Amino acid sequence: MALTKEALFALVALQEKDAVLDGIQKEIDAVPPKIAAAKADLEGEKKHIEAAKAKIVELEKRKKAKELDASSKEEAARKHSTQLNELKSNDAYKAMQAEIDKEKAAAGDIETEILQLMEEIDKARAEEKAAAAEFKKTEEFAKKDIEKLEAELSHAKGVHASAKAERDAAAVPVPASAMKVYEHARSRGKADAIVPVVGDHCSGCQINLAPILLGEVAKAKELVICESCQRILYRPAKAPSAA
Numbered sequence: 001m002a003l004t005k006e007a008l009f010a011l012v013a014l015q016e017k018d019a020v021l022d023g024i025q026k027e028i029d030a031v032p033p034k035i036a037a038a039k040a041d042l043e044g045e046k047k048h049i050e051a052a053k054a055k056i057v058e059l060e061k062r063k064k065a066k067e068l069d070a071s072s073k074e075e076a077a078r079k080h081s082t083q084l085n086e087l088k089s090n091d092a093y094k095a096m097q098a099e100i101d102k103e104k105a106a107a108g109d110i111e112t113e114i115l116q117l118m119e120e121i122d123k124a125r126a127e128e129k130a131a132a133a134e135f136k137k138t139e140e141f142a143k144k145d146i147e148k149l150e151a152e153l154s155h156a157k158g159v160h161a162s163a164k165a166e167r168d169a170a171a172v173p174v175p176a177s178a179m180k181v182y183e184h185a186r187s188r189g190k191a192d193a194i195v196p197v198v199g200d201h202c203s204g205c206q207i208n209l210a211p212i213l214l215g216e217v218a219k220a221k222e223l224v225i226c227e228s229c230q231r232i233l234y235r236p237a238k239a240p241s242a243a
């Protein structure tokens with residue numbers, strides 16, 4: 001892999017552009033989960049309303065059943081009352097009267113249960129109202145949040161496009177062979193695919209480099225790769241600060 005110092009420095013310049021691009025991409029990637037979270041919050045509030053509504057429906061159903069039950073008991077008591085005078089024996093009269101009293105008492109108990117259910121319904125309606133108000137508030141916040149996030153996203157995409165153009169321009173002077181090794185290292189998660197030799201060690205993994213390898217790096221006639229971390233090595237033009 002023959003190359004020149006200039007090609008190597010072009011690769012370093014490309015890496016700087018790639019780092020900028022990576023940073024912008026990270027910003028872009030962070031936005032959709034935030035939008036999803038805002039939407040999920042809203043869905044959660046909606047579920048509270050739905051739960052309150054379902055509770056009201058269920059209570060109303062129970063109330064309706066109790067009302068039917070109470071009116072059938074009252075109806076039975078009424079019917080038996082009209083039959084009282086037709087009874088001939090005193091015992092039969094007493095038995096019927098006891099039956100009527102029982103039916104009236106049962107109807108009374110059911111009425112009490114209905115009143116309790118009505119209280120529960122009022123409470124559930126208040127819960128529904130509170131949930132609806134909470135939803136409205138959350139919805140306003142979420143709308144503003146999402147608008148802001150979408151604006152951020154679109155801005156970041158614009159910045160990314162121009163940074164990408166700069167990056168592509170920086171890639172032009174890099175020889176294909178060097179590019180291949182560079183991209184391979186990057187694809188394996190090494191954002192710093194090309195690293196300077198500092199003193200006598202690789203600044204990527206800190207391993208000490210053999211003198212023969214250091215000599216090859218200094219000559220920069222070929223692509224030299226750290227055997228330990230697979231990063232491309234170069235000797236900076238100026239003495240590097242202790243990095």
Ligand SMILES: [Zn+2]
Nearest residue numbers: 202205226229
């Ligand atoms: Zn290394």
